[in-house]
Amino acid sequence: MSISFECQSCGKKLKAPDSAVGKSSKCPQCGAKVTCPEPIYDAEVADDAEGLGGVAFSGSNALADLDDGSPYALKDPDPYAPPAGDAAEGPRRPCPMCGEMILTSAAKCRFCGEVFDPKLKKKSKKKYGADSADMSAGDWVVALLCPGIGCIAGIVWMIQGKPKGTKMFGISFAVNAFWTVVQILLRSQMNPQGGP
Structure with missing residues (x-):
């Protein structure tokens, strides 16, 4: 089988064997350098839906049940369920130091490390050696x-x-x-x- 392509410079139709893919030569008409491209394969048209990809479908139109023309919507929408970690957590408030959202009952900001509980604040003071x-x-x-x-x-x-x-x-x-x-x-x- 041979590959047909055109010269980029003069437009002359050229033919090359399959083994010439990627190789360069000179155009016989204008002398410009041409490279043989990969062959382009056309897709085959299937006569019927049966036998596509080797899979046999039952019925005459196997794809008809995928879209019945009705508008898309959830049948029974589930109520919002927070992720597992947030279920036990309560409402949130901004941290007075950094402004990130933290739990209202938080004793320490997980972002900036500010301690809000006075007892923990005394314990958390850095001890220097x-x-x-x-x-x-x-x-x-x-x-x-x-x-x-x-x-x-x-x-x-x-x-x-x-x-x-x-x-x-x-x-x-x-x-x-x-x-x-x-x-x-x-x-x-x-x-x-x-x-x-």
């Missing part, structure tokens, strides 16, 4: 050389509940106060008369 109570060498360097940054870090750590936050703030504040006093004394020594 001994490593967070002592200041590291880097903390000391920041507290002594950059007391402004040390004060800010100490305040942040106090807000987080870390014990070393108070130490960091206290040491940084003391160092800052010490250098302020030193500056005042040096300025007063430079200008003993109090003038500019």
Whole structure:
């Protein structure tokens, strides 16, 4: 069997054997490069519904019972049934912290982790170990050389509940106060008369 196709450049009708599929050659008329395409197979028309796909149907029109022409609708619509997890749950309300919908009886938001129950809130406070109570060498360097940054870090750590936050703030504040006093004394020594 041969494959018939046309040259894309000049439109000449070409024929090639089945073994030439995907191979390229030159058009004998214009010399352009042409590639032999895959053969196109036409579908066969069936004479009757019997024997389609090798399946024999009973009756003369086996597909007639699929659509009787009536409008589509549910015969007995089922009432809404919530998923299994929501059946026992009650009404919902927005979380005051993040705004996500949570159960009205929830003690903790599952999205942002905010605890609403005062007893659980006390228990859920983060417990920091001994490593967070002592200041590291880097903390000391920041507290002594950059007391402004040390004060800010100490305040942040106090807000987080870390014990070393108070130490960091206290040491940084003391160092800052010490250098302020030193500056005042040096300025007063430079200008003993109090003038500019």
